[in-house]
Amino acid sequence: xxxxxxxxxxxxxxxxxxxxxxxxxxxxxxxxxxxxxxxxxxxxxxxxxxxxxxxxxxxxxxxxxxxxxxxxxxxxxxxxxxxxxxxxxxxxxxxxxxxxxxxxxxxxxxxxxxxxxxxxxxxxxxxxxxxxxxxxxxxxxxxxxxxxxxxxxxxxxxxxxxxxxxxxxxxxxxxxxxxxxxxxxxxxxxxxxxxxxxxxxxxxxxxxxxxxxxxxxxxxxxxxxxxxxxxxxxxxxxxxxxxxxxxxxxxxxxxxxxxxxxxxxxxxxxxxxxxxxxxxxxxxxxxxxxxxxxxxxxxxxxxxxxxxxxxxxxxxxxxxxxxxxxxxxxxxxxxxxxxxxxxxxxxxxxxxxxxxxxxxxxxxxxxxxxxxxxxxxxxxxxxxxxxxxxxxxxxxxxxxxxxxxxxxxxxxxxxxxxxxxxxxxxxxxxxxxxxxxxxxxxxxxxxxxxxxxxxxxxxxxxxxxxxxxxxxxxxxxxxxxxxxxxxxxxxxxxx
Amino acid sequence: xxxxxxxxxxxxxxxxxxxxxxxxxxxxxxxxxxxxxxxxxxxxxxxxxxxxxxxxxxxxxxxxxxxxxxxxxxxxxxxxxxxxxxxxxxxxxxxxxxxxxxxxxxxxxxxxxxxxxxxxxxxxxxxxxxxxxxxxxxxxxxxxxxxxxxxxxxxxxxxxxxxxxxxxxxxxxxxxxxxxxxxxxxxxxxxxxxxxxxxxxxxxxxxxxxxxxxxxxxxxxxxxxxxxxxxxxxxxxxxxxxxxxxxxxxxxxxxxxxxxxxxxxxxxxxxxxxxxxxxxxxxxxxxxxxxxxxxxxxxxxxxxxxxxxxxxxxxxxxxxxxxxxxxxxxxxxxxxxxxxxxxxxxxxxxxxxxxxxxxxxxxxxxxxxxxxxxxxxxxxxxxxxxxxxxxxxxxxxxxxxxxxxxxxxxxxxxxxxxxxxxxxxxxxxxxxxxxxxxxxxxxxxxxxxxxxxxxxxxxxxxxxxxxxxxxxxxxxxxxxxxxxxxxxxxxxxxx
Numbered sequence: 001x002x003x004x005x006x007x008x009x010x011x012x013x014x015x016x017x018x019x020x021x022x023x024x025x026x027x028x029x030x031x032x033x034x035x036x037x038x039x040x041x042x043x044x045x046x047x048x049x050x051x052x053x054x055x056x057x058x059x060x061x062x063x064x065x066x067x068x069x070x071x072x073x074x075x076x077x078x079x080x081x082x083x084x085x086x087x088x089x090x091x092x093x094x095x096x097x098x099x100x101x102x103x104x105x106x107x108x109x110x111x112x113x114x115x116x117x118x119x120x121x122x123x124x125x126x127x128x129x130x131x132x133x134x135x136x137x138x139x140x141x142x143x144x145x146x147x148x149x150x151x152x153x154x155x156x157x158x159x160x161x162x163x164x165x166x167x168x169x170x171x172x173x174x175x176x177x178x179x180x181x182x183x184x185x186x187x188x189x190x191x192x193x194x195x196x197x198x199x200x201x202x203x204x205x206x207x208x209x210x211x212x213x214x215x216x217x218x219x220x221x222x223x224x225x226x227x228x229x230x231x232x233x234x235x236x237x238x239x240x241x242x243x244x245x246x247x248x249x250x251x252x253x254x255x256x257x258x259x260x261x262x263x264x265x266x267x268x269x270x271x272x273x274x275x276x277x278x279x280x281x282x283x284x285x286x287x288x289x290x291x292x293x294x295x296x297x298x299x300x301x302x303x304x305x306x307x308x309x310x311x312x313x314x315x316x317x318x319x320x321x322x323x324x325x326x327x328x329x330x331x332x333x334x335x336x337x338x339x340x341x342x343x344x345x346x347x348x349x350x351x352x353x354x355x356x357x358x359x360x361x362x363x364x365x366x367x368x369x370x371x372x373x374x375x376x377x378x379x380x381x382x383x384x385x386x387x388x389x390x391x392x393x394x395x396x397x398x399x400x401x402x403x404x405x406x407x408x409x410x411x412x413x414x415x416x417x418x419x420x421x422x423x424x425x426x427x428x429x430x431x432x433x434x435x436x437x438x439x440x441x442x443x444x445x446x447x448x449x450x451x452x453x454x455x456x457x458x459x460x461x462x463x464x465x466x467x468x469x470x471x472x473x474x475x476x477x478x479x480x481x482x483x484x485x486x487x488x489x490x491x492x493x494x495x
Numbered sequence: 496x497x498x499x500x501x502x503x504x505x506x507x508x509x510x511x512x513x514x515x516x517x518x519x520x521x522x523x524x525x526x527x528x529x530x531x532x533x534x535x536x537x538x539x540x541x542x543x544x545x546x547x548x549x550x551x552x553x554x555x556x557x558x559x560x561x562x563x564x565x566x567x568x569x570x571x572x573x574x575x576x577x578x579x580x581x582x583x584x585x586x587x588x589x590x591x592x593x594x595x596x597x598x599x600x601x602x603x604x605x606x607x608x609x610x611x612x613x614x615x616x617x618x619x620x621x622x623x624x625x626x627x628x629x630x631x632x633x634x635x636x637x638x639x640x641x642x643x644x645x646x647x648x649x650x651x652x653x654x655x656x657x658x659x660x661x662x663x664x665x666x667x668x669x670x671x672x673x674x675x676x677x678x679x680x681x682x683x684x685x686x687x688x689x690x691x692x693x694x695x696x697x698x699x700x701x702x703x704x705x706x707x708x709x710x711x712x713x714x715x716x717x718x719x720x721x722x723x724x725x726x727x728x729x730x731x732x733x734x735x736x737x738x739x740x741x742x743x744x745x746x747x748x749x750x751x752x753x754x755x756x757x758x759x760x761x762x763x764x765x766x767x768x769x770x771x772x773x774x775x776x777x778x779x780x781x782x783x784x785x786x787x788x789x790x791x792x793x794x795x796x797x798x799x800x801x802x803x804x805x806x807x808x809x810x811x812x813x814x815x816x817x818x819x820x821x822x823x824x825x826x827x828x829x830x831x832x833x834x835x836x837x838x839x840x841x842x843x844x845x846x847x848x849x850x851x852x853x854x855x856x857x858x859x860x861x862x863x864x865x866x867x868x869x870x871x872x873x874x875x876x877x878x879x880x881x882x883x884x885x886x887x888x889x890x891x892x893x894x895x896x897x898x899x900x901x902x903x904x905x906x907x908x909x910x911x912x913x914x915x916x917x918x919x920x921x922x923x924x925x926x927x928x929x930x931x932x933x934x935x936x937x938x939x940x941x942x943x944x945x946x947x948x949x950x951x952x953x954x955x956x957x958x959x960x961x962x963x964x965x966x967x968x969x970x971x972x973x974x975x976x977x978x979x980x981x982x983x984x985x986x987x988x989x990x
């Protein structure tokens with residue numbers, strides 16, 4: 001079948017090695033790269049190339065199931081998706097089962113292997129499809145299409161996360177077909193509630209910790225840096241959320257009558273928020289930077305090679321000046337530095353026109369993104385002290401806690417990481433980059449806390465996949481080369 | 496009829512003077528004071544005392560008319576009130592007429608006199624009465640009652656402003672009855688739209704400037720300092736209202752993805768607001784204090800004698816610490832100092848729970864109370880410059896103008912003022928105090944701007960009158976001694 005990125009494998013010399021000359025046609029350039037392919041791999045990759053049509057058919061079957069987890073009307077479709085996956089995994093040789101929870105079922109599957117034990121995580125549930133009229137086609141009638149010069153798989157769940165999890169299933173299928181075994185011991189966990197807050201996940205991990213514990217986890221729900229550059233997320237920022245309400249007078253006041261004499265909670269709150277950053281964008285809360293490490297210079301250098309200028313990152317959102325700590329790159333700011341952000345503020349009269357009122361109270365929602373070993377509890381306590389010190393004696397303050405999770409940071413010198421990175425680099429035009437994520441992915445924290453297991457986050461999504469939106473798609477290249485990537489990674493991890 | 500404040504007039508000696516020994520029983524003390532009453536006055540005051548029942552009947556007739564100006568359903572009642580007032584004024588000898596406007600009519604009346612020409616202003620329209628179930632009695636069935644130890648007139652409009660304007664009408668009626676003339680040339684203007692924004696007032700003043708222009712105005716829509724202390728408001732703070740909207744990214748952002756790199760408009764806005772006051776509560780906007788004068792020390796001293804401690808002023812609203820400029824008394828802060836207040840703020844997610852969003856924009860409503868000769872246009876321009884200087888180059892700011900009016904300050908050495916003050920001091924237990932008002936009364940500015948006329952604000956309302964609220968009342972003493980006060984004032988002004 002046709003493919004936007006044409007490449008060919010050329011046998012050169014012996015059975016011991018292949019030279020793969022890959023020509024990748026991206027929109028802007030032609031990349032030619034020469035890599036050596038180990039003999040175990042070559043026939044598996046070949047098998048994947050030849051069976052792409054069949055793997056697409058399987059994915060389409062899964063995509064046709066309307067497994068919207070947040071809407072109880074689709075509970076049956078969720079179960080059907082779980083059952084279909086179990087059947088498919090059994091056909092490969094997995095010992096697989098649908099596992100009931102209080103909500104939608106989990107899929108758990110096991111396969112023996114000689115190498116390390118890995119746990120692969122994905123989710124079969126999808127987002128709702130509203131507003132339906134913004135879709136170009138039925139979201140549950142998957143099809144191939146051409147979009148912006150790329151061949152893509154269209155449909156809800158194609159990228160998030162059915163297409164992604166099937167890359168791994170297809171990699172296992174091909175390896176098993178060619179070699180009759182898998183290179184690693186593999187446990188698979190497919191969740192059916194990721195898009196609706198994962199209410200059953202923690203209880204399930206707790207109840208089945210023994211069964212699910214592996215040497216490390218592969219979490220496939222993320223993306224590439226760009227079409228040519230695979231990525232491994234090794235860090236996730238943590239989060240502390242706080243709602244702070246400053247209370248002054250016991251009722252709203254007329255600013256003519258009381259203005260100039262009575263405390264104004266908006267003024268007090270503005271002063272507190274303004275005090276949180278210094279003129280260099282650093283957070284001034286005492287102890288805030290405890291546990292924050294400087295990022296290794298080689299990592300910073302690799303990020304520099306990605307060429308993400310402030311213009312490229314901020315341009316699309318209409319900005320140009322990095323607003324965080326001065327003297328640090330955009331990627332360092334969003335991946336490796338903690339922040340204090342103000343997510344909401346309200347107080348007084350906010351309707352149309354004007355009302356000369358002095359409000360009784362004003363409140364703000366404040367969040368902190370954490371990195372490395374910053375302690376969420378200590379940050380929360382330090383913030384509250386910082387605020388209390390700025391409340392006049394005749395006013396008061398109330399706090400509401402909104403979530404707190406530490407950051408996740410995989411050691412940059414982990415052998416799993418370097419193997420996976422080399423394997424991805426072999427498959428794609430550009431070397432794999434170790435990235436981080438500015439936001440949180442709770443499952444990674446849960447694996448670490450509850451199963452004592454680190455995670456590698458590898459995925460093949462692209463920024464234009466429109467996940468959670470109408471017209472979701474997954475590049476055919478993501479699906480195909482994703483399968484090939486997993487074969488390479490499994491093979492590398494086994495060595 | 497019974498009266499909570501018993502007093503008696505004792506004739507002593509000659510026809511040329513009376514010694515009036517007034518015993519006023521207030522809740523906390525008995526005050527005995529000796530004053531001389533001029534011979535023109537004594538019979539008029541006597542007449543008022545004797546005709547209190549009749550004057551009450553007239554007021555009750557007016558109070559029964561449901562002249563709610565904001566609700567078109569009561570337009571007929573508004574007109575009836577105007578017509579009743581015209582008839583009543585004609586019965587005294589005024590040349591009075593109902594004057595149509597685009598809205599509810601004005602009442603204009605003229606009476607000759609030898610003294611200066613004064614314009615008396617009041618309004619016959621009243622506030623709506625919702626919520627009706629919070630009233631102890633029908634708001635339009637006026638009655639006498641006892642409340643908190645004081646005899647009061649209950650009903651909508653009793654204090655605001657029908658009861659007040661009738662104190663002046665009754666004073667004129669009594670003077671005319673006794674002396675066959677009035678001591679001053681009097682023009683009366685009663686408005687019917689004060690409670691609904693006075694839309695017809697400016698056009699009416701403009702169209703009838705020649706007819707309405709007097710030597711100065713008496714505006715009767717304010718209150719006493721307390722039950723024993725009459726007040727003349729000589730200053731009104733001006734007002735500049737601004738709405739400022741800080742715009743950053745072109746859409747709301749995920750704080751995980753962009754936090755630490757993208758500008759946060761709430762942070763920018765908080766910094767701007769925090770910068771507006773220094774640590775001593777002074778406004779830092781350059782040029783803000785241009786035109787602000789220090790209040791004469793004798794005025795500050797007279798305010799001190801009122802004993803308004805921070806505890807007394809702020810205690811009822813649950814506060815204790817003055818929040819304005821340090822080193823100034825409460826009364827100076829609210830009467831004679833300019834302010835910057837934040838009346839509303841909004842941005843980002845303000846609903847329940849939490850959303851890790853970086854908002855595209857945030858906005859605040861900011862107002863400045865002005866004193867003396869501060870220029871509203873200059874203040875507005877200076878504020879905008881102050882804000883713009885704090886907007887990052889890749890962000891923008893928009894302003895919306897909400898009203899601007901200069902402060903009003905009557906010269907403390909005006910002869911009208913000292914005469915009115917002496918007259919009030921003769922009537923009440925405590926000397927009349929020259930107060931100011933923290934808020935604005937547009938009519939005073941209009942008289943000044945459009946008719947070139949200063950205003951004395953004299954009224955007999957009390958803080959517990961519940962104007963605009965259910966169970967509005969007017970103390971019977973306010974009504975009765977208010978009439979007597981106007982007789983004294985008219986007499987004093989004529990001299």
